[in-house]
Amino acid sequence: MKQSRVLKSLSAMAHDTRLEIVRLLVPRGDDGLCAGDIAQTLGVSASGLSFHLSQLEQAGLLTSRKESRHVIYAADRTALGEVISYLLNDCCAGAADVSACMGAKRKANAPAEQA
Secondary structure (H helix, E strand, O other): OOHHHHHHHHHHHOOHHHHHHHHHHHHHHHHOEEHHHHHHHHOOOHHHHHHHHHHHHHOOOEEEEEEOOEEEEEEOHHHHHHHHHHHHHHHOOOOOOHHHHHHHHHHHHOOOOOO
């Protein structure tokens, strides 16, 4: 993944409402949610939501599809995974098991246990 795409993705998520949208949509998988349900759940106006959804879609983090008269939005989990992998690649020195990498980081940063 190119650094410019990662920067665009991170920039798009660097807003509380947009991050909430991503967090709301990720567990819903490919089923996603219609815009009205997203707006209602997050308490965002339709016009505000439209702006935020557009930003996330342009960054490649969301997909949309038309169903009847509704537009359904879903998180592009592959794209999100690529962004996370890009960030962790250097941090974890290419370790295949990211959870092991994160566990090692936590242990290194943990306060020393008292004997």
